[in-house]
Amino acid sequence: MFGPGESSTIIECTANTTCTTLHAIGTSLLLFIVLLTGFAYMTLWERRLIAWFQARIGPNRAGPAGLLQPVADGIKLIFKEDVTPRNAERVIFWLAPLIKMVPTILVVAVIPFGPPITVPWFDGKWYRMTQGLTDPNIGVLWILGITSIGIYGIVLAGWASNNKYAVLGGLRSSAQMISYELSMGLAVVVPVLLAGSMRVGDIINAQNNPPILGWYVFQNPLAAAILFIALLAEVNRAPFDMPEAEQELTAGYHTEYSGMKFALFYLAEYIGMITVSLIGAAFYLGGYHFIWVDRFPLLGPLVFAVKVFLLLSGMVWIRATLPRIRYDRLMMLGWKVMLPLAMAAVAWTAVAVFLAEQVGKELTAVFAIIALVIFFAGAQWWLSRAGRKTPLEPGAGRIETVSLSEQARGR
């Protein structure tokens, strides 16, 4: 296999300033290009996939199989007129798309994409470097902090537009994101507890023991499900796309945005989808680990990409399947269902980690099996219960209709 020979010198990249700088610049550029390309083709993939779900064909005219559609969309958006409403807060109106977009890209900085690789350089030496920009010991905190800054983009956009729909959209999104951030934070605590580290790389590597079965989704499936739902809410994807509900709020917080500013929001949404899929895959699906990745480190990014792709397709699937959840239901789900469940999941894992430390590592497997059984039994019970309750539900909507028609009669 291609690699350094016995006689060649291997230098740690972190020990060499030039190498560190070049590595940082190169990785940043690479991540940027990959993310932007991923964004462009994610929009196309989503449209095609939704079209297939709805028995349509989807965009297939521009280029072979519609592959040039993102380019056409981009050109169209660049040439659109960029309107700023007269009574908008100009500076904030201009800043808001940037505040929304930059954090979604920054999150990627702390996620490693594969085991360290050795790279030959022109001076005949080999340099060992990490795949990924950096891996600080507060990686998890960085992710939580930076994603929470993204909320400001939506709130500011809604407020600066000076438009009732936009303000309502901004308000809704801030309330929604605050509510779901709690469950997200708790669900992220579980991998931190299990791995005993807040470094994303440590969390990923701890899941490779044993391979595949060691993934934390098997250790605590409840927390994994909560994290996935909370991440969906965090990026405002269906069924949590309340902030931009067309029927109620036209386009929510970006009602007044057009041209490239609108494109920035669009870009932030799709890159946000990619980054939260990265987070979910890193914390619960073993990150870049699968089989053979230890032997061929360059497989790491590929495995990671496949996992992210599957998660993204799952998001599109959910969007094609589930209707938008009503706002009071959304709040109820966030505060009365997901938060207590997340607390229970954290307590469960804390007990498991503590007992495993006292008795032995085999106990975590026992705990994992019990958790899986409870999770599936609980899901089965909940789904069957929900199925029985559904026929009664339309009554809630009827009260509203009656009162509205009575109002129309002039009561």
Next chain:
Amino acid sequence: MELTVESLVFLLFSLITLGGALMVVTTRNLFHAALFLMLSLFGVAGLFALLTAPFLAGIQVVVYIGAIAILIIFAIMLTPQVTAVRPTNSQWIAGVVVAVVLFALLVSIVTPLMSELGVEGWSAVFTEKNPPPVPADSMARLGEAFVDPQGYMLPFEVASVLLMAALVGAVMLVRPARGAEDEAPQAGAQE
């Protein structure tokens, strides 16, 4: 002070913190004040990062910028008439006095001023040549100190009780009165 990169960054973050704080209390637009507050808190996070306390910097961003400032903005967006408020009220003199006293207290603790004046055991005598020790595993040490009875367990638990009380109080405030429980949801549905 030598002009190194570090001191330049320190100056930049100090400027962000103090300038943002100044704008918070002088701007007439409440919404802008909240945004400047966020900027100021961001500067503090930068200062923490500069002091090799990345954990505190992260917590600062998560708690203050991600939760508290966004709640303030949320409250302001629900308030009409945010653009023309008077930035001062009758309590500003008391505010100034408290701020000056607190500042003097902090200065007396972090500088060797009081021990030079002859008061022993008051200030943490850290100077440029005698900096405080920074343990390598400061995060773990912080966590242990919070649950150690010899450490900060009591203040930590008292703060938890205080927050819990605030939570219960908030729930009590918005709870519908006894007997009105059946009417409350309908009133919401008819809006």
